[in-house]
Amino acid sequence: MTQSFRLENVGLINRNKKLSFKFNGKVYYGYEGDTLASALIANGVHLVGRSFKYHRPRGFFGAGVDEPYAIVQLYRNGETEPNIKATEQELFEGLEATSVNCWPSVNFDIGAINNFLKIFLPAGFYYKTFMWPKSFWFKVYEPFIRKAAGLGVASTKHDKERYEHKYEYCDLLITGSGPSGLASAYAAAKNGARVILAEDKSRFGGTLLTSEVNIGNQSGKEWAESLISELKEMPNVTVKNRSQVFGYYDHNMLVMSERISDHLPKTKKFHPKQRLWYIRAKEVLISSGSIERPIVFGNNDTPGVMLSSAAKEYLKVYGVLVGKNPLIFTNNDSGYETAIEFQKNGVNPIILDTRKDPKSEIVDEAKNLGINIKFSYVVVAAQGYKKVKSADIAKISEDKEQLGAIENIKCDCICVSGFWTPTIHLASQSGNKTKFKEDIDAFVPGTSKQNETTLGAANGTYTLEETLKNSFEAGYKLSKEITKNDNKISFPNVIEKKSTVHDKFWCVPLPKGKNYKRFLDFQNDVAVSDIEIALKEGYRSIEHVKRYTTLGMATDQGKTSNLNGLQLVSKIENKVVPAVGHTTFRPPYTPVSIGAIVGREVGKHSKPTRKSPMHSWHEKNNAVFVDAGVWLRPRYYKQGNESLFEGSKREAKNVRTNVGVCDVTTLGKIDIKGPDAAELLNRVYTNAWLKLPVGKARYGVMLREDGIVMDDGTTTRISENHYHMTTTTAQAANVLSHLEYYLQLVWPELNVNVVSTTEQWAGAAIAGPKSRELLQKLFPKSDVSNEGLPFMGYMEGDLFGVKARIFRISFSGELAYEVNVESDNGYFMWEKIMEVGQEFKIQPYGTEALSTLRIEMGHVAGSELDGRTIPYDNSLEGLLSKKKDFIGKRSLNRKAFTAEDRQKVVGVVPLDKKTSIPEGSHLVKDSNAPLPNPKLGYISASCWSVEYDNPFSLAIVKDGKNMIGKKLFVMSPLKNKVIPVEIVSSHYVDPKGERVRS
């Protein structure tokens, strides 16, 4: 197929580079510099999809970000992406795209039957139609909607592309590189400010690329090019194309999405596909321009009806004619500019102007060129189904109510201009209270809330000279305040054609006896009649009307439809537009890919991974790892084909019979120093700390102020004013913050310093009946006998030349020690323990065996100290000092906490001594009781007791203290299990705690 709508020698595309691409399976050709839209139009393709609701044929409406129609499914480098705007997607060699919203094909679409049933699909049709009967939802409605509606298909594959995040700071962020953006960026940059200039499109210059103006004896395009190349060379300026600033957040933080590789067939090696910029700007200059708005008329959604500015852009930037027999329908001078461009390129347009007798330089030029202009004329309806074939036109009365006789004229496109809507999204997102500007029928930014200034067309300034003047001034003034420089550049001479006022006309009345659909929102098929129905049904707030009718929703967010929607509501309601108000603008301004938002924090990178100094040893010895917070810990060390159950049982048994070693580096460690350290501990922990001797450790429990257990651990007095605190792995960071809170805010009089030393120490727990023998061999110079190093004792030792701390503490309930060395010596320590431990049949054990050991001993841990339990619940009430006050103490006498039948931790054994009990199961009295069956408690932790070789669990049960010996049922509806159990003491093994003291 030839590019029969391509002009020769016009446009900014690179004709030396021809590109092939596929649309709906068919091969076409375009040029480098094309968008998918411009290339398709060059090939005469105007049917690109089907509309969302009625499945009416869809073509192109715009040429950029405002596009409501041309949404395609894109295929690139083996990946697919939905909801791509053909008007934004740059062409690359081998690009493939397909239509969305059509099934089985764009030319024959079964959903289009909706178009004939449209009487049944009015406003709020989702709410009404699919509500009843309820049973129809899953079987009938949802599959139907899923098949026939939706915009494209998301890929189910893992996205192998890379996305990056970048944080940046600047003096001035300027959004948009049209005349105002360029002028303010240039003025500020020349005055020494750090400037970021962001342009959404691939080409800089905005409207300067398409308008016939002269700045400083250069064409607009040349002027833009010279400024951009100068800005690019300046070290204080960052110039970015393909970059959309889409969100304006608190404290002048803006987010910008940069499309780095989307225009290439394949992302270059080591390059990201997209980059998300978080920019903190001292000042923001919004020069996002304006978007042309349509005039509403019958069948105004027919392919071939498009914005007149888009037609001009296709012509001047891409050298593409959107039609060879164009009809221009306008209420202002902009339409004339498009008509003049057609005329200059040998295509004769017809202009229908709703105005009676406009007088301006542009109108005169069109007249002089001999263009056929019909004043006080309107398009009543477009004719043609898949493409405009002709237009029904008529003269309109001065009051714009009466139509004259309908005439039909041939045309292949209708270029519409209903004047301009400033793009105020960013200003509004920043909290700016917008105001309605009568003379342009649109909202413009009002009072700034943050440091933001809106310039040029985005501020409703539609002449070039004024825009440039304001923007040079703003760039200079704002930069001067920041840099204190005073380098003002001179203002260039500007020549532009003067235009006259627009006609406030926006909607063509229906001719008698005709019932044409007149669309307001082209993406969601919202017609004038839908809004009328919504208002008739009592919807008043514009926010409600939006949601009921879907006006202004979906991927284009109503960029072309919002104002006409407001005009209609205000007309029916007999209110002025500002009284109706506009819906809230929320980020993002344009759709942003999820990949860009997530950035590199995917999979394993979603959080940092922390490894102990012994990690590589664990790896070499077949450790199976488990995530413990951000740490990777060995769960068990696999031997042969051993399962987790078998392996952990073997490891736990070896601890009970010989000796085991466990990597406990991950435990939180806090170094506490200062003359008031003991006093701090005494206030933070529930038990007494003032009399702990040097060289002794003590177990402690700390509460939150609400009485709930926060954490537990041992703290050792290293020297007079020096303590070593340990916390659980999970709570390490919170406990440090907690201590800092009290030291800095509540008791600043305490002279204490705290610092995390978690990473400074590598820790190994050595546990089992043979642990002392092993320890003696590891520290031959130290007396580690029961007398020399009693339970809860501490000493320093020499581990083959390495300084070590030895604590006699136990989590497993066995005779046990913990050895700490500086992290760098961790691997050495571990190897020595394994080497020397050989003769005692030492085995390393992982977290699973560790859990088994602590559960059968009845030691509470994270699954019991879960942020919902008080000391009593965990049988820790013996640790509550009666003599002193401590954090959270006052809360413990709350009624619920002191109730006679308060929950308490207990042990649970299945009656058959065989069935494992799923964690999280509920305990009930009667398994056959009708629902809701009263729950007595829940299983917090389960293991296979290696001591008794049967399952054992811990549970938190109501009235736990009176439950021992009772027979209950464990129910797990999730696992479909009912298990008869007996409640026993939580201290299942060695209830007197003799082993740790042996």
Added chain:
Amino acid sequence: MLYIKCPHCGWRSQNEFSYGGDATVKRPKLGKEVTDQEWDDFVYNRKSLRGKHWELWQHLSGCRQWIKVERDTATHEIFKTLKASEEIS
């Protein structure tokens, strides 16, 4: 994302801080007899007001200091920041 001036470090983005609640709440002195109402007011009862609010933030990924921040809860405007040792005026 808020931009908070740490009195110790200078301007930093919100993601370096963690929120710590109402800064005007005073913990009753240790060992002091307090009524249930007083204790509940300290532990639970908060105004959750709209407008100017003195609150605590900790510069967690920075100097680790707890600071006091006067912020408008509706507009997010920050008026003043103080060190932990400085009294709210």
